[in-house]
Amino acid sequence: MTSSEHRRAPGDWSREIIELAVLFLVAGTANLFLGVPGHAGAALALLCTGAALVPAGAAVRWWSRRRRAADRATAALSPGALGADPVHVPQDLWRIRARVTDTPGRLATLAGALAALGGDIRTMQVHPVADGAVDEVLLHVPTEVRRAELVAAVEAAGGYGVTASRADVRELDDVPTRTATLANDLVNGRTDLVRGLRSLLGHVDVRWQEEAEPPMEVGVFTETAMCLVEPGGGVLVLTRPGGAFTPAEYARARALVDLAASCRARVRPVERTAVTRSGAELVVRPADREDVELVAEFHERCSSSTRFRRYSSPGPAPGGRGLRRLLTPALGRTLLALRPDGQVVGMGNLMYDGDTGELALLVRDDWQRRGVGTALAGQIAEQAADLGITTLTASTHIDNTAIARTLRAAGMKLVGAPEPGEWRWARELSPTAVVR
Numbered sequence: 142m143t144s145s146e147h148r149r150a151p152g153d154w155s156r157e158i159i160e161l162a163v164l165f166l167v168a169g170t171a172n173l174f175l176g177v178p179g180h181a182g183a184a185l186a187l188l189c190t191g192a193a194l195v196p197a198g199a200a201v202r203w204w205s206r207r208r209r210a211a212d213r214a215t216a217a218l219s220p221g222a223l224g225a226d227p228v229h230v231p232q233d234l235w236r237i238r239a240r241v242t243d244t245p246g247r248l249a250t251l252a253g254a255l256a257a258l259g260g261d262i263r264t265m266q267v268h269p270v271a272d273g274a275v276d277e278v279l280l281h282v283p284t285e286v287r288r289a290e291l292v293a294a295v296e297a298a299g300g301y302g303v304t305a306s307r308a309d310v311r312e313l314d315d316v317p318t319r320t321a322t323l324a325n326d327l328v329n330g331r332t333d334l335v336r337g338l339r340s341l342l343g344h345v346d347v348r349w350q351e352e353a354e355p356p357m358e359v360g361v362f363t364e365t366a367m368c369l370v371e372p373g374g375g376v377l378v379l380t381r382p383g384g385a386f387t388p389a390e391y392a393r394a395r396a397l398v399d400l401a402a403s404c405r406a407r408v409r410p411v412e413r414t415a416v417t418r419s420g421a422e423l424v425v426r427p428a429d430r431e432d433v434e435l436v437a438e439f440h441e442r443c444s445s446s447t448r449f450r451r452y453s454s455p456g457p458a459p460g461g462r463g464l465r466r467l468l469t470p471a472l473g474r475t476l477l478a479l480r481p482d483g484q485v486v487g488m489g490n491l492m493y494d495g496d497t498g499e500l501a502l503l504v505r506d507d508w509q510r511r512g513v514g515t516a517l518a519g520q521i522a523e524q525a526a527d528l529g530i531t532t533l534t535a536s537t538h539i540d541n542t543a544i545a546r547t548l549r550a551a552g553m554k555l556v557g558a559p560e561p562g563e564w565r566w567a568r569e570l571s572p573t574a575v576v577r
Contacts, residue, residue: 423479
């Protein structure tokens with residue numbers, strides 16, 4: 142082994158300090174236990190010295206890591222490094238939001254603090270607020286840099302109310318590009334309002350409610366929450382844990398809601414034709430809360446056993462409230478299969494969260510085993526792929542052999558029995574659209 146293999150980075154003595162601390166602690170403990178006369182004071186001194194060296198070693202290690210990050214940033218900007226071949230360093234993408242005072246040079250100070258950690262700023266937005274501004278930064282930093290280090294660096298640069306969270310590479314689109322893409326996806330049904338708001342505003346929580354609850358009111362905007370009308374029914378309450386909304390973000394959210402409302406009013410839902418195995422021709426179209434009476438009549442024509450197999454209960458509560466929730470676009474998508482005379486003979490539901498969706502089917506008793514469920518399941522799978530859903534699941538009773546055949550025909554496979562008397566089905570999808 143050569144001497145160069147023993148060489149450490151300048152100032153990196155943390156390991157030696159910790160080893161020395163352990164030596165002092167062991168020696169002091171041995172003296173105390175052996176009880177050597179006249180050595181009690183020395184033992185206590187050794188123990189105290191060892192205890193003091195432990196935090197000192199930790200402090201040196203922390204400082205060394207920060208110093209190495211700063212050295213990497215300096216080396217990357219040095220003239221010699223500019224002409225050299227780039228060295229790949231594993232990096233993570235982060236989103237940082239911080240309130241700052243509106244003073245000259247604040248952006249340069251913030252950028253310098255992040256550069257000292259090896260940060261590479263990709264995009265930056267500045268949101269004016271009453272007492273200054275909110276800076277939102279997307280940046281790549283070395284994988285070894287932790288959230289606490291990012292927050293500390295921004296606070297040292299004068300920021301406060303700092304939040305740092307992992308970001309997705311798809312968020313690197315600038316705001317105009319992202320907004321135009323969202324508008325196109327809304328018009329073409331490749332996204333919905335809830336997903337659009339999350340994409341536009343970053344990491345926010347969106348909760349649907351039948352109506353606004355005090356102290357929130359429709360159209361109210363505070364730094365911590367906003368309440369917006371859902372064009373398909375109900376309201377959406379948006380919150381951002383640990384971060385504040387700005388007037389610019391509220392204006393963007395309202396504009397997206399207005400666009401979604403215009404799409405509902407002006408863009409005609411796509412209707413498709415399905416031919417059953419018996420040769421009957423059906424119209425398959427999306428449903429919403431305006432179809433509640435039509436769907437209520439359809440449920441009445443289904444037997445109690447058929448409804449129980451779909452809901453594991455008698456079905457939605459009477460009075461229309463349960464059905465309205467089932468037909469609320471913000472909570473999922475619903476397709477209806479109708480005869481030429483307008484009667485509903487089948488209904489399919491898609492509930493989803495993130496990349497996973499769940500399929501549920503209900504077919505009128507006199508139309509079962511004729512291919513209605515297969516037609517609905519196939520179209521729901523297509524819509525799930527358009528939404529970027531990668532896994533489609535379903536749950537059935539083990540004695541429901543008819544729905545089992547339908548799900549197999551739709552490409553789903555039996556994957557387990559999570560509950561007694563229940564089967565779980567799944568199908569992996571290839572998304573046809575990128576969810577932004």
